[in-house]
Every structure is written in C-alpha cells, then in structure tokens.
Amino acid sequence: MATGEVVHVHAAPQGFIRKYIFSLDHKVIGLQYYFLALTAVFVGMFLSLLMRVHMIWPTAVLPLVGEIKPETYLSLLTMHGTIMVFFVLTTAPQGGFGNYFLPIQIGAPDMAFPVLNMLSFWTTFVAFVVLLAAFFVTGGAPLHGWTGYAPLSALTNAGPGQQLGADLWITSIAIFCIASLMGALNFITTTLDLRAKGMTMMRMPLTCWAWFITAILGLLAFGVLLSAGILLLLDRNLGTSFYVPLVVVNGQIMGHKGGSPLLWQHLFWFFGHPEVYIAILPGMGVASQLLSTFSRKPIFGYKAMVYAIMAIGFLGFMVWGHHMFMSGMSPYSAFAFSLMTMAIGVPSAIKTFNWLGTLHKGRIRFQTPMLYAIGFVSLFVSGGLSGPFLAQPVLDIPLHDTAFVVGHFHLIMGVAAIFGMFAGTYYWFPKMFGRMMNETWGRVHFFITLAGTYCIFMPMHYLGMAGQPRRYSQFTELAYLQHLIPLNTFITYAAILTIGAQFIFVINLFWSMFKGPKSSDNPWEATTLEWTTATPPPHDNFGGRTPVVNHGPYEYSVPGAPRDFVMQTDPASVRTH
Amino acid sequence: MHHVATTHDEGKGQYFWVWGVLLILTAVEVVLAYRQVFQPVRMLEVLMVLSIIKSALIIGYFMHLKYEIAAMKWVMMVAVVACLCLMGIFFADAFRIIHLGVQ
Amino acid sequence: MSDVAVQHGIAGAYEPSLFGTYSKKIGMWLFLLSDSLTFGALLFAYSYGRISNPDWPTPFGKASIANATIMTGCLLSSSLTMVLGVLAARRGDFRWTRWWIFATMVFGSAFIVLHAKEWSGLIGEGMTPFKNPWAPNVPQFGGTFFTLTGMHMLHVTIGVIYLGVVALRKKFLPVLLALWLIVWLVTPADSIFHIAVHVLLVGAVVAAVILFLKPKDYDAHDVEIAGLYWHFVDLVWMFIFPLVYLMSTRV
Numbered sequence: 018m019a020t021g022e023v024v025h026v027h028a029a030p031q032g033f034i035r036k037y038i039f040s041l042d043h044k045v046i047g048l049q050y051y052f053l054a055l056t057a058v059f060v061g062m063f064l065s066l067l068m069r070v071h072m073i074w075p076t077a078v079l080p081l082v083g084e085i086k087p088e089t090y091l092s093l094l095t096m097h098g099t100i101m102v103f104f105v106l107t108t109a110p111q112g113g114f115g116n117y118f119l120p121i122q123i124g125a126p127d128m129a130f131p132v133l134n135m136l137s138f139w140t141t142f143v144a145f146v147v148l149l150a151a152f153f154v155t156g157g158a159p160l161h162g163w164t165g166y167a168p169l170s171a172l173t174n175a176g177p178g179q180q181l182g183a184d185l186w187i188t189s190i191a192i193f194c195i196a197s198l199m200g201a202l203n204f205i206t207t208t209l210d211l212r213a214k215g216m217t218m219m220r221m222p223l224t225c226w227a228w229f230i231t232a233i234l235g236l237l238a239f240g241v242l243l244s245a246g247i248l249l250l251l252d253r254n255l256g257t258s259f260y261v262p263l264v265v266v267n268g269q270i271m272g273h274k275g276g277s278p279l280l281w282q283h284l285f286w287f288f289g290h291p292e293v294y295i296a297i298l299p300g301m302g303v304a305s306q307l308l309s310t311f312s313r314k315p316i317f318g319y320k321a322m323v324y325a326i327m328a329i330g331f332l333g334f335m336v337w338g339h340h341m342f343m344s345g346m347s348p349y350s351a352f353a354f355s356l357m358t359m360a361i362g363v364p365s366a367i368k369t370f371n372w373l374g375t376l377h378k379g380r381i382r383f384q385t386p387m388l389y390a391i392g393f394v395s396l397f398v399s400g401g402l403s404g405p406f407l408a409q410p411v412l413d414i415p416l417h418d419t420a421f422v423v424g425h426f427h428l429i430m431g432v433a434a435i436f437g438m439f440a441g442t443y444y445w446f447p448k449m450f451g452r453m454m455n456e457t458w459g460r461v462h463f464f465i466t467l468a469g470t471y472c473i474f475m476p477m478h479y480l481g482m483a484g485q486p487r488r489y490s491q492f493t494e495l496a497y498l499q500h501l502i503p504l505n506t507f508i509t510y511a512a513i514l515t516i517g518a519q520f521i522f523v524i525n526l527f528w529s530m531f532k533g534p535k536s537s538d539n540p541w542e543a544t545t546l547e548w549t550t551a552t553p554p555p556h557d558n559f560g561g562r563t564p565v566v567n568h569g570p571y572e573y574s575v576p577g578a579p580r581d582f583v584m585q586t587d588p589a590s591v592r593t594h
Numbered sequence: 595m596h597h598v599a600t601t602h603d604e605g606k607g608q609y610f611w612v613w614g615v616l617l618i619l620t621a622v623e624v625v626l627a628y629r630q631v632f633q634p635v636r637m638l639e640v641l642m643v644l645s646i647i648k649s650a651l652i653i654g655y656f657m658h659l660k661y662e663i664a665a666m667k668w669v670m671m672v673a674v675v676a677c678l679c680l681m682g683i684f685f686a687d688a689f690r691i692i693h694l695g696v697q
Numbered sequence: 698m699s700d701v702a703v704q705h706g707i708a709g710a711y712e713p714s715l716f717g718t719y720s721k722k723i724g725m726w727l728f729l730l731s732d733s734l735t736f737g738a739l740l741f742a743y744s745y746g747r748i749s750n751p752d753w754p755t756p757f758g759k760a761s762i763a764n765a766t767i768m769t770g771c772l773l774s775s776s777l778t779m780v781l782g783v784l785a786a787r788r789g790d791f792r793w794t795r796w797w798i799f800a801t802m803v804f805g806s807a808f809i810v811l812h813a814k815e816w817s818g819l820i821g822e823g824m825t826p827f828k829n830p831w832a833p834n835v836p837q838f839g840g841t842f843f844t845l846t847g848m849h850m851l852h853v854t855i856g857v858i859y860l861g862v863v864a865l866r867k868k869f870l871p872v873l874l875a876l877w878l879i880v881w882l883v884t885p886a887d888s889i890f891h892i893a894v895h896v897l898l899v900g901a902v903v904a905a906v907i908l909f910l911k912p913k914d915y916d917a918h919d920v921e922i923a924g925l926y927w928h929f930v931d932l933v934w935m936f937i938f939p940l941v942y943l944m945s946t947r948v
C-alpha cells in the first residue's frame with residue numbers, strides 16, 4: 018500500500034465454534050494452550066502431592082486413591098514428570114504466550130499458517146487425553162519415568178503399568194511430537210516472514226528471540242523423539258529388538274536379542290536436553306522483557322543477550338550425554354560431553370550478569386510481574402549453580418539418581434520456568450483480558466511460592482548427598498535414611514503449603530477476569546507493539562493497520578523524550594539511545 | 595490453477611544432465627557393491643560419498659536450493675548437517691558394545 | 698514477505714523475508730528439515746544395531762539388487778518429471794504441469810509396486826520384524842529393514858496422494874478410493890498390504906477434508922512445494938538404497 022499504513026481488515030468469524038473452539042485466531046489458540054497447561058499443571062501438582070505424602074506416610078490410606086503401593090508411586094512419578102515437562106513447560110510458555118504475543122510483538126496480523134496453528138493445538142489436546150487415558154486402563158499408568166528408559170519401557174510384561182498404559186504413554190508422546198513440529202515451523206516462518214516494516218531482527222523484543230530459538234530447537238529435536246517413539250512402539254508390539262538385549266523377565270527368556278538400551282538413551286536425550294531449553298528459554302525471554310520494563314532501563318547488553326540465546330540453543334544440542342555418565346559410555350565421549358556442558362555455563366552466566374546489570378541503578382517498580390521476574394533470576398541461579406557439579410562425571414556418578422538431581426532440575430527447569438509463566442501471566446493479563454489482576458494477592462502468592470519452592474527443593478540437595486535415592490517409593494524403613502525423615506517431613510509440609518498457595522493464583526486469575534479493575538491500553542508503560550493496540554487486541558491485532566517500527570524494544574529513561582519511555586512505533590524523530 | 599509471477603527461469607537442459615549424472619552414479623554404486631570391489635568399511639565410505647554427491651545434486655538443482663538466497667542455504671543446510679553429524683557420536687557406543695560382549 | 702501479505706497486496710507493510718521467499722516454501726523446507734532428522738534417527742538406529750551385531754546377514758542377491766536398482770531409477774526419473782512439472786507451472790502451462798505430475802505419480806506408483814513385490818518375496822522366505830532365515834542371531838535385520846523401508850514407502854505413498862490432489866483436486870478422490878478398493882480386493886487377506894492399503898483410505902479422507910476446507914485452485918507455488926516434498930523422498934532413498942541394500946549384497 019502506498020501509505021504502508023492502512024491495510025486489509027479481517028472480519029472476525031461469527032459463531033461460538035468458529036470463534037472459540039476451532040478458532041484460527043492465534044490469540045484464541047494461545048489462550049487454549051494456556052488453559053490446557055493450567056489444567057495440566059493442576060493434575061501434575063496433585064500427583065506430586067500424593068507422592069510427597071506417600072514418602073513420609075507410606076502406608077497411609079488416602080482419599081480417592083487408597084493406599085499407594087510402590088508401583089502406584091512409580092506411575093504417579095511417571096505421569097507427574099510427563100505432564101509437567103510436556104504439557105506444562107512445553108505448552109504454556111511457547112504454545113500459550115508465544116502464540117498470543119509473538120505475532121503481536123512483531124506486528125503481524127496472525128501466524129503464517131493459521132490452520133496449522135489450530136491443528137497443532139488440537140493435536141496437543143489429543144495427546145493430553147491419550148496420556149491421561151493411561152490412568153484408566155488395566156495395569157494403570159506406566160512405571161518407567163518421564164524418560165521411558167528401555168528395556169523396562171520396551172517390555173510389555175515388565176510390570177503392571179507396562180501394558181497398555183505404556184503404549185498410551187508412547188503414543189501420546191508421538192502425537193505431541195507431531196503437534197510441536199507443526200507449532201515450531203509456524204513460529205519460525207512467522208518470525209522470518211511477518212515482521213512489520215522497521216521490525217528488523219535486531220529490533221525484536223527478547224521474548225520473540227526466545228520463542229524463535231525455542232521453535233528452532235523444537236523443530237530439530239522433536240523429529241528425533243518421534244523416531245525413537247516409533248521404534249519403541251515396534252519393540253513392544255511387533256517384537257523387534259531395537260532397544261532390548263537378551264533379557265530374562267520373571268525367569269522367562271524374552272524373544273528379544275541384540276538390541277541396546279543405550280540407543281534409546283541416546284535418542285531420548287538427543288531430544289531431552291534441547292527440551293529443557295525449550296522449557297526455559299521462553300522464561301528467559303519474559304524475564305529479560307520484564308526486568309527492563311520495570312527497572313525503567315534499557316536491557317543491559319541486548320546483542321549479548323541475543324547471541325547468548327543462540328549459543329545456548331546451539332550448545333544445547335551437544336551435551337545430551339551428561340545424562341548418561343552413569344549408563345556407561347565411551348570415556349572420550351564423556352569427557353567431551355562434560356566439557357560442552359560446562360561451556361553452556363558461559364552464555365548462561367552472560368544472561369545472568371546482564372539481568373543484574375539491567376537491575377543495577379534502575380528505578381525499580383516492584384509490581385507482581387517484576388517480583389516474578391526477579392524470582393526467576395533467583396531460581397535460575399540457585400538451580401543453575403549445581404549444574405556444573407553434575408556436569409563432571411566424577412561428581413555425577415555419586416549424585417545421579419539421588420534427590421540432588423531432583424532438587425537441581427526442579428529449581429532450574431521446573432520452578433524457574435513456572436515463575437516465567439507466572440511473570441508472563443501477571444504482565445500480559447491486562448492485555449489478554451482487559452482487566453488488572455489483584456496486586457496484593459499477587460504479592461502474597463509470590464512470597465509464599467518463592468519461600469515454599471526453596472523450602473521444598475533446596476533441602477533435596479542435602480538429601481541427595483546424604484544418599485537418598487531418586488524414584489524410590491519407600492525408604493522410611495531403611496536404617497541409613499532414618500535421620501532424613503524429619504527433613505523429608507518438612508519438605509512435604511512445605512509442598513502442601515506451596516500447592517495450597519496456588520489456589521490464590523487461580524482465584525485471582527478467574528476473579529480478575531470478570532471483576533478486576535479495567536486496565537488501560539498500556540498499564541505498565543511498556544514499549545513493545547502489544548501495548549500500542551487496543552485491549553484486548555482486535556481480531557487482526559492492529560485494527561486494519563500494520564504498525565511501522567522506528568525504535569528498538571527497550572527504550573526507557575530516554576533523556577529528553579517527552580515520556581520516560583519511547584514506544585517502538587513512536588515517530589522516528591524522537592531521539593533514543 | 596492460476597498463474598503467479600515467478601522470478602527465475604532456468605533452462606530445461608540442466609535437469610536432464612543432473613538426471614543423467616544421478617543415474618550414472620547409481621550405476622557406479624551398484625557395480626561397486628555387486629562386484630564387492632572394496633572391503634566393507636571402505637565400501638561404506640565410498641558409497642556414502644557418492645550418496646552425498648547425489649543428494650547435493652538433488653537438493654541443489656531439483657530442489658532449487660542453488661537459486662535460493664545465501665541465508666536460506668546456509669541456515670537450512672548447516673542445521674541439518676550439524677545435527678546428523680552429532681548423532682554420529684552414538685557410534686562410539688555401538689563399537690564399544692561389541693567389545694563388551696553384550697548380546 | 699508472507700503469502701498473506703502478497704495476496705492482499707500489502708507486502709510493502711512488512712520487512713522483506715529473511716529467506717527471500719514465500720512462507721509456504723519456507724514452511725515446507727522446515728518440515729523437510731525435521732523429517733530428515735526423523736529419518737536420520739532411524740538410519741542411525743539401523744547403523745547402531747548393525748555395528749553392534751557383527752553377524753549381520755547379507756542376503757540380497759542379483760534379483761533383489763536388480764529390482765532395487767530399477768526402483769532407484771524410477772524415483773530418480775520421477776524427480777526429473779516433477780521438476781519439469783514445476784517448470785511448466787512456472788510458465789503457466791498447466792496442461793503440461795498436469796501431464797508431468799501424472800508421469801511422476803506413475804513412477805512413484807511403480808516404485809511402490811516393485812517394493813511391495815520385494816517385501817512379499819522376503820516375507821515369503823520367512824523374514825519378519827523379529828526373525829530372518831539368514832542370521833537367526835541377528836533379529837534386528839528384519840526389524841530395521843521393514844521400519845526403514847516401510848517409513849519410506851509411507852512417505853512415497855503420501856507423496857503420490859499429495860501430487861494427485863494438487864493435479865486433480867476433487868477429481869482425484871474417486872481415483873484414490875477406487876485404488877484402495879482394488880488393492881484391498883486383490884491382496885490376499887493375510888498379506889500385510891491388505892492392511893497397509895488403508896493408508897489410501899485415510900489419505901482420501903484427509904484429502905477430502907482439506908479440499909472441503911480450502912477449495913482453492915493450486916498455483917505454481919503449490920506445485921513447487923509439492924515438488925520439494927517429492928524430491929526429498931527421492932533423496933532419502935539415496936541413503937536407504939546403499940545402506941540397506943548395497944551393503945548387504947550376497948556374492
């Protein structure tokens with residue numbers, strides 16, 4: 018168009034089904050992902066509650082589930098891990114927030130392939146239903162943990178949950194892979210092709226960079242897991258021997274021969290390590306965005322941040338072996354993997370320093386989203402510091418498969434990523450629903466959650482060093498673990514408190530959706546494109562216009578500017594840094 | 595079907611050339627393998643080199659990557675080649691297994 | 698620039714695409730990228746099993762190799778006809794485009810038929826996913842063979858359906874259903890293809906849904922990206938053929 022301004026106005030679809038169920042609008046799809054993840058996180062949390070309760074009162078008869086037997090514990094563990102990793106950490110930050118805000122932040126009317134976007138959500142949904150179905154089939158949910166190690170996962174008679182339950186688990190994962198692939202190629206194409214005039218790559222908000230790199234990781238990683246899953250299904254159902262050597266189960270020689278469980282571990286972790294970055298990168302993006310906005314300062318080292326994200330993504334593909342030091346691998350590979358893993362510390366440290374540099378001398382506004390962003394940094398550091406320890410084979414061998422690892426990955430991948438989601442929720446809620454969330458309850462929620470998660474996961478490092486194994490259902494009878502029972506009891510109480518506090522969040526969320534004070538278009542005085550449009554954004558995001566971008570994403574405290582921030586769409590005549 | 599404007603238009607001839615070369619390379623592969631000209635490991639190397647040449651021809655000409663802009667060429671190819679090479683690390687273990695005597 | 702933008706004549710409102718081409722093509726390339734890793738993982742699983750089992754059988758004699766070589770020739774020629782189809786589409790000559798696509802589909806189908814014959818022969822000799830008559834100690838031989846070639850055959854089949862839809866749109870559906878019925882009726886009930894043919898039925902349903910949702914004409918761009926997919930399937934075979942067949946020739 019001659020003016021480059023007024024363009025095509027898309028009519029919003031009519032009818033409930035087209036508008037809210039099979040919607041092609043990335044904003045609706047984003048919310049669908051978000052609420053799917055919200056449901057999933059509550060299921061996952063409930064399972065963790067059962068596990069924690071079982072750990073200290075192994076014989077207690079619980080309402081709804083009865084007495085938890087050791088194999089039930091393993092089922093809970095598997096489903097907790099799988100739901101949390103796939104349907105929460107992969108779904109909400111990327112599918113949810115990414116879907117909603119990537120197009121708006123780069124000035125696009127929608128994703129590049131809206132139909133694919135819809136399919137991707139509904140495929141994820143099917144995967145979730147298939148996974149939950151595993152609870153209800155004979156034998157129950159599988160026992161093999163979220164990593165599905167063979168041969169346990171490859172044999173149908175290896176345990177009660179290893180029958181139909183395990184087939185459903187693998188099928189669910191395979192479907193999820195396909196869904197994620199569709200999502201990933203959509204995100205990448207959108208970022209490459211649909212940036213508004215002036216939105217060069219180096220003017221994209223760091224959130225968009227994070228979503229973009231996450232999508233690339235997903236594109237390259239999920240295809241491999243898909244193959245691995247197909248082979249596992251074949252091993253189970255057609256009698257092939259990809260992952261199973263000659264084994265004897267219950268005194269009976271199985272028909273398999275010559276396969277290698279290590280092959281599964283390789284393929285799984287080739288996906289698995291990039292996956293943990295898929296979980297955390299969007300959180301890093303949100304933290305960067307919020308720290309800058311609420312410190313009223315440009316992000317410290319924008320370019321370094323971009324390159325650090327790229328470096329993390331790149332190195333993330335070369336370190337999967339650090340999960341296999343215990344499985345036995347060629348010592349040369351172990352050495353290389355160890356070195357590469359430590360190298361990831363460098364870009365991670367760069368990001369951390371830049372976050373602190375952004376806070377330094379900022380005029381910080383301690384609103385709830387900011388609290389969560391700071392919490393994210395705190396958890397990222399606390400969880401991340403144990404990483405270089407685990408990266409060394411000598412230290413990993415005693416610590417692997419103990420509660421130490423559970424503490425490590427919960428802090429850095431679990432709760433840190435969840436904090437990123439909380440930060441995103443409190444920050445973008447006004448844009449998504451047109452109302453503000455309650456500040457006071459937001460703060461209460463934050464402080465309980467922060468203290469609670471530290472109380473749960475910090476002591477686990479100690480437990481692990483004292484020798485408490487991971488994935489064990491009953492250890493209260495073991496003599497050498499007796500003295501750890503009080504600490505375990507403390508953790509369980511902390512978990513109950515923390516999980517309880519999440520209801521504050523949900524109530525705040527739904528209450529504010531209908532009753533919260535109305536918000537303006539730009540309540541946080543932020544600069545990126547989503548804050549230039551109406552609240553909530555119209556169907557085509559900018560009401561028939563395509564914004565023209567003149568500035569970088571983090572122009573705060575600009576000397577001489579009329580306000581203390583310069584929006585990305587402000588006229589080019591406004592001088593910035 | 596309707597017409598869309600397209601930019602480059604190369605000659606038909608080159609495709610026939612590429613096709614011919616691909617067929618010849620295939621024939622060479624078959625002859626080498628069937629006559630068992632080399633030891634198995636050497637044979638694998640030779641076949642893989644020929645296959646890589648063939649796939650380069652397919653990607654470059656048939657899939658037109660040769661005519662795409664540099665950014666696309668590099669990003670796409672580097673990503674996939676790097677990942678595939680990385681998977682090569684698996685083999686270190688496969689070789690170890692023989693010596694471990696795992697069945 | 699994106700398709701949406703180009704179609705609405707608002708390409709000027711956006712930054713030029715980083716990859717200098719239209720979205721659908723980038724999307725297809727990205728899909729192929731991930732698919733090549735899917736195949737890569739399968740090929741690696743195969744090689745892994747092969748390395749760790751020194752007694753790998755080498756059963757493919759003259760007939761098998763000749764058959765597989767003809768199959769390779771079919772695929773290579775289909776790539777040639779495909780690229781000629783793309784060229785014709787660019788010129789706007791859709792009559793020829795259609796003919797070239799038909800030729801491609803014929804070569805593709807020939808590949809599938811030859812491969813199916815090969816499978817039946819091997820199955821007849823007693824090869825299954827978990828055992829083979831040549832090396833009882835290496836059950837992986839059958840598993841890897843059927844997985845790799847099966848996955849590839851699935852891709853070829855999808856490719857033929859895809860091309861048929863691009864060339865004929867709705868008119869292709871009855872052809873597909875007829876094919877499904879015929880194959881289902883001719884194959885004996887205990888043959889694997891008696892079951893596998895349902896892929897065609899599923900393909901017909903999916904194609905019908907797509908055609909119902911987006912009943913548009915396919916243009917040169919659609920032909921081009923269908924071509925990308927087709928060439929990729931050809932490319933994968935360039936690795937399966939030497940690794941699976943040529944490295945297992947019987948002298």
Ligand code: HEM
Nearest residue numbers: 065068094098101162163164423430431432487488489512
């Ligand atoms: C309320 C917070 C949470 C509590 C109390 C909790 C508790 C637990 C417990 C008790 C285990 C079993 C440890 C063992 O016996 O080995 C576990 C495992 C696990 N959790 Fe959590 N968890 C929480 C949140 C999360 C989150 C947010 C994630 C997301 C990453 C997560 C991911 C996992 C994974 C991947 C496993 C390992 C499962 C396996 O070994 O296969 N958890 N969690």
Ligand SMILES: [Cu+2]
Nearest residue numbers: 290337339340
């Ligand atoms: Cu890792």
